[in-house]
Amino acid sequence: MLHPFLKEECIPDRNVVLRSQGIPENHGFPEIEMLLEQAISVFEQLIKPVGIFLPVSKVEFQRILAGEGQNEDMLPLEKIVENGKSFQLFAFTMGKPVSQKIGELLKISDYPLAYMLDAVASRGVEKVAESATRIVLHKTADHADDRSLMYSPGYCGWHLTAQKKLFDALKPQAIGISLTEDALMQPIKSISGVIVTGSKEVHSFKNNFPFCRTCVSKNCRERIRNL
Numbered sequence: 516m517l518h519p520f521l522k523e524e525c526i527p528d529r530n531v532v533l534r535s536q537g538i539p540e541n542h543g544f545p546e547i548e549m550l551l552e553q554a555i556s557v558f559e560q561l562i563k564p565v566g567i568f569l570p571v572s573k574v575e576f577q578r579i580l581a582g583e584g585q586n587e588d589m590l591p592l593e594k595i596v597e598n599g600k601s602f603q604l605f606a607f608t609m610g611k612p613v614s615q616k617i618g619e620l621l622k623i624s625d626y627p628l629a630y631m632l633d634a635v636a637s638r639g640v641e642k643v644a645e646s647a648t649r650i651v652l653h654k655t656a657d658h659a660d661d662r663s664l665m666y667s668p669g670y671c672g673w674h675l676t677a678q679k680k681l682f683d684a685l686k687p688q689a690i691g692i693s694l695t696e697d698a699l700m701q702p703i704k705s706i707s708g709v710i711v712t713g714s715k716e717v718h719s720f721k722n723n724f725p726f727c728r729t730c731v732s733k734n735c736r737e738r739i740r741n742l
């Protein structure tokens with residue numbers, strides 16, 4: 516199922532963009548504010564936000580999760596899927612023009628605007644992902660305790676090469692997303708994976724997997740806290 520998103524749904528909160536760059540809210544630099552305004556304006560003009568969803572069975576998703584056999588020995592998503600109720604493959608993109616613009620700005624060494632636009636676009640993708648998760652929860656939850664969370668290849672032991680099986684099933688080429696040989700998405704401001712719906716407890720786990728030792732973000736903790 517194709518799902519167009521409104522541009523307004525994609526504009527990230529300014530403070531979220533600043534924080535993602537390590538800039539405090541009350542930084543006191545008008546130049547930074549102007550740069551942020553300019554980046555948001557360019558972003559709004561260029562984006563073409565669209566998503567695609569596909570519900571799959573648990574067995575079908577477990578086949579996709581296994582990917583090309585390069586996952587870590589154990590991963591949190593295996594247990595989450597075992598106990599989850601519903602599984603929606605998804606992909607969203609902000610479209611080619613905004614990704615191209617970031618590349619062009621880097622080429623002409625306009626690094627401040629390039630990095631600010633990159634940050635705005637990344638936070639915009641996250642915002643759309645959150646709104647898509649809410650849509651899926653609304654459609655699939657059958658209990659007040661149910662929660663939906665998004666999981667993507669390339670994170671938490673799920674190898675990036677699993678994108679290949681995910682793309683074979685979902686076919687996000689229909690919304691202009693393709694995969695490179697290295698399993699990276701084009702346009703770069705895109706996101707893909709699965710949205711799992713299950714009880715709150717289903718999404719909780721201890722982050723004591725071997726690969727967690729080298730994880731800098733530890734952002735699973737915040738996701739679980741916010742359930």
Ligand code: SF4
Binds near residue numbers: 670726732733
């Ligand atoms: S600590 Fe990092 S790698 Fe480990 S599960 Fe959490 S986010 Fe994933």
